[in-house]
Amino acid sequence: MNRKLSSIFPLTDEEARAIRELPIQVVELKSGQDIVRLGERPYQCCLILQGFTCVYKLSVGGKRQIMALHVPGDIPDLQSLHLEVMDISIASISPCAVGFFQHEDARRMCEHHPRLTAAFWRETLIDASIYREWLLNIGQRDAYARVAHLLCELLIRLRAVGLVEDHSFELPITQEEMADTIGISAVHVSRTFQALRNAGLIETTRTRIHLPDWEGLMETGEFDPLYLHLRGEAA
Amino acid sequence: MNRKLSSIFPLTDEEARAIRELPIQVVELKSGQDIVRLGERPYQCCLILQGFTCVYKLSVGGKRQIMALHVPGDIPDLQSLHLEVMDISIASISPCAVGFFQHEDARRMCEHHPRLTAAFWRETLIDASIYREWLLNIGQRDAYARVAHLLCELLIRLRAVGLVEDHSFELPITQEEMADTIGISAVHVSRTFQALRNAGLIETTRTRIHLPDWEGLMETGEFDPLYLHLRGEAA
């Protein structure tokens, strides 16, 4: 959590210590398990230590929209600190390790360290900024650009937590999940991947993605990392 | 601001007074004016007193996505309190009155009234919740349901600030703006409105919308107001 938080917000030693001392219960999850469900009233938040999770909702017709992907260091349900009832569900999309901390403990910590309140608040604001960019992505770009944009974002976010090597990263996500993330069908994801491969913009193995032409992919996806609000070097 | 805030967060008298005493500079705007632009570093926030504004971004190809519509009582750029650089632009879509308050003043007020910090934070979390619902709307529903959903949301939000009478409200928005909001073309908005009229779900005049079949429209739009996190009576 420190690593992630300090990538978006500089912490003093004392603040860093307060965070380390926050009691955390670590849980291991298999892929495809719900962590929290729409309608629940949680009293804790979950910090991702390892693996990937997604935030999703189902439409009445049973279609799933994935509204967010979260990576190690993220706190996907930080909102529950101030919104009693969950308006989303969160599930693991790979084997995960997550750490639960109590709202109560987090609130107490924030009272003693007001700058941590600001840091957490900022974190939720960046989540919101990503939602906005995804709205632009889904609302205005075609499938080809949508995929490119998403891959660019994942590279930058994963690099910020040290999970990228040479423009290449693990992405244990099925094409069906990617489809639900960018609002197209799974079949069309497959076709779009083909097109991106043929254009020399991506190389994939089952669980790993390599982006051999970063400049080209950024242009294709109209990607500008401003909206991620990283401090320090970004693109 | 009090009316809106207290609809999502109960305030004490003292807190209400602190808000009333926040220095505000009122400005009148014509329709179609930018209030703040992507890339800027504002030192103030804007509270909408009258009229409608939208949050938007342009794609490289020049297409516009409207990520949010804001109504009186909303603070569309509250995020700028903790995110230095704007990642969006905000414009009026009708004649507006807005009140600017300084970040500095808001921060001081929050220090003295920690529960107001929570109230503002909560407000930004609800904005985020709306973004998520819009992602579901744009990503998974067809044009017909998208329009229905948006109209349901606007009715509920406008009713919370007293701008609805008998399932009818002013909506000074062009079909082009609505198109950019829900990610379809303006032509298709027109066709979709026709279909909704023929189904007896909406009645429109130039600037006013009436929803004669509220139950039917909610069902069509798969609308559930949970995500708006209103306190007290909702639907």
Added chain:
DNA sequence: CGAAGCATTGAATTTTCTCAAGGTCTGTGG
């Protein structure tokens, strides 16, 4: 090895878009 899940490909269909023309409303200036 075999089953299950995942990915790919083709073909037909649907939704939505674009282009283009015509119609309606509204505010302004003569």
Added chain:
DNA sequence: CCACAGACCTTGAGAAAATTCAATGCTTCG
């Protein structure tokens, strides 16, 4: 007060993007 310009809305027709359905192939894991 009326005519007109400009913005906005409507409608049709053809085109494009993406979907669905269905069949086949590939991996991985027990």
